Amino acid sequence: MTIYIFTGPTLSAAEGKKELDAVFLPPAAQGEVYRAALDKPVAIGIIDGYFERIPSVSHKEILWAMGQGVHVLGAASMGALRAAELSSFGMEGVGAVYDAYARGEIEADDEVAVVHASAEDGYRPASEAMVNLRATLRAAEAAGVIQGATAERIEHIAKGMFYADRCYPLLFRHAEEQGVSTVEIRALRNFLPEGRVDQKQIDARALLRVLRERFTGRVQPKPVRYHFEATDAWEHIRDKADRTAVAPGAGRTDPAIEELKRSDGYAAARRGALARALALEAARRQGRRSEGTALRDVVEALCRDRGLSGPGELVRWLEQQGVVEIERFLQDEAQVRWAEILYGPDADRCLADHLRSTGEYAALRDRALAREHGCERVRRLLGQGEELSFARVGRTER
Incomplete structure (x- = not known):
């Protein structure tokens, strides 16, 4: 029987497989529990999940999954939080972190939040x-x-x-x-x-043991007592998930990013992505929102920069670029352009050290000095050439 586990910074897939024979997926984002449930696993375990810049796994998709007969359990991190919020509907929680949320001893999602490296860095x-x-x-x-x-x-x-x-x-x-x-x-x-x-990892391992003990034999489908209401918000989540669907267990790979990794431009592109992430974080910390005039300005700027005739052509261009949430993308772009203005002088001051860190500084400096030296020689030669030409003209005339 198939069991899906969403995990990441709390417990690596390699460590998790020592506890349980299951399909281990990256941290859950919105729509991914729904997509996993489409494959009809016997159970889904949620340990880690995204939040903040990436929409979090929604309550509705967990309810939908349980309504399809899938047992959904959570622990340690986002899983513990969602289990406490949905315990009255039948989602099960495991571990001390879940217990603390369920008893109301802790409430905030920052209790379990961490920053972490990319999938490539485990x-x-x-x-x-x-x-x-x-x-x-x-x-x-x-x-x-x-x-x-x-x-x-x-x-x-x-x-x-x-x-x-x-x-x-x-x-x-x-x-x-x-x-x-x-x-x-x-x-x-x-x-x-x-x-x-590491209480989160202790709880994550406890969850895997519970799943191993309860769901390795014959299991009845999850019974629920609620009526699932297919709201507009739910249809939006499902539609978006269907449009960006990947095979269960395949993770979230982007063919454009995979191709970029094979090129020489990957390091520079990732630096640019880091600058974008920091700009968005700076805007978030300052509570800045992009709307109204700011969005109109970014639409005009994108049209001007890309040679597009207007908003309609911009929308088509963004769709070609694989942008699913156009309004969210434009809001982020407005934040980035705001940060470019605000932090532009700081970026200029850091540019030389950035070039030194990449090893480009010495070659650029030497090229500039050589060009300057060459220009000076040309100026001197031109000056001498003018004198010689006048001298020759004078001798010819005589």
């Missing part, structure tokens, strides 16, 4: 989840490494940090700046290599 986490920080602090307190009051102070400091900035070095620096005992911080640092608690 979704390696670049920050620490708040639930992991809290579990580690409690373990340190229980081991007598730090006092309870210190654990509470550091937890409060961590909770006040932006989720993407949460990491132990930065947390310890903030704690020292706010007067937390340096002796206890040093003791906590020494405790971390062995004492760090």
